[in-house]
Amino acid sequence: MPYIAGFLAFRETPVLLGLLQKMAVKEPALYPQLLMVDGNAILHPRGFGLASHLGVLADIPTIGVGKNLHHVDGLTNLEVRNVVAKSNLQAGDVVPLIGSTGQVWGAALHSHEGCQKPIFISIGHRISLDTAVAVVRCCCLHRVPEPVRQVFSFSQLQ
DNA sequence: GCGACAG
DNA sequence: ATCTTGTCGC
Numbered sequence: 001m002p003y004i005a006g007f008l009a010f011r012e013t014p015v016l017l018g019l020l021q022k023m024a025v026k027e028p029a030l031y032p033q034l035l036m037v038d039g040n041a042i043l044h045p046r047g048f049g050l051a052s053h054l055g056v057l058a059d060i061p062t063i064g065v066g067k068n069l070h071h072v073d074g075l076t077n078l079e080v081r082n083v084v085a086k087s088n089l090q091a092g093d094v095v096p097l098i099g100s101t102g103q104v105w106g107a108a109l110h111s112h113e114g115c116q117k118p119i120f121i122s123i124g125h126r127i128s129l130d131t132a133v134a135v136v137r138c139c140c141l142h143r144v145p146e147p148v149r150q151v152f153s154f155s156q157l158q
Numbered sequence: 159g160c161g162a163c164a165g
Numbered sequence: 166a167t168c169t170t171g172t173c174g175c
Contacts, residue, residue, distance in 0.1 A: 003164090005163040005164070006163065008165055038164085039165060040165095049164065050165080064164085070163055072163080076162070078162095120164085
């Protein structure tokens with residue numbers, strides 16, 4: 001499947017479900033209680049990105065973690081960057097991502113001191129935004145939380 | 159002239 | 166995503 005913006009789940013979900021199934025058989029003790037996904041959840045043009053898609057199919061709580069903003073409901077990179085810049089945020093602070101319709105799509109997390117660019121958290125399945133942000137915040141040694149960062153660096157070698 | 163857009 | 170350049174912290 002090619003990568004098409006807005007349709008990432010159709011490319012990635014079959015592989016991820018296969019890996020979960022493999023874990024259930026081979027390493028049941030390590031089967032995850034929560035998934036932090038390298039991609040958005042409800043912060044998505046149809047409110048249902050990769051993290052949502054995977055969460056529902058696997059029936060596991062999921063958090064979407066985007067490294068770039070997927071433009072939706074009037075939210076733009078420029079606008080978010082401006083808000084983040086003038087908010088004088090400390091590491092761990094968030095600014096809510098509210099679209100022009102008033103919907104809360106997620107939160108931009110200033111995840112690491114001295115970082116220019118925030119990461120974009122949204123709720124996937126069976127989790128609140130507050131909990132999602134708290135979990136991600138706990139995992140941030142660098143800008144990108146460790147579970148996503150380690151998988152990302154591995155994937156870069158492939 | 160062209161057209162915002164996760165990975 | 167990938168690549169290149171420049172700056173900064175360890």
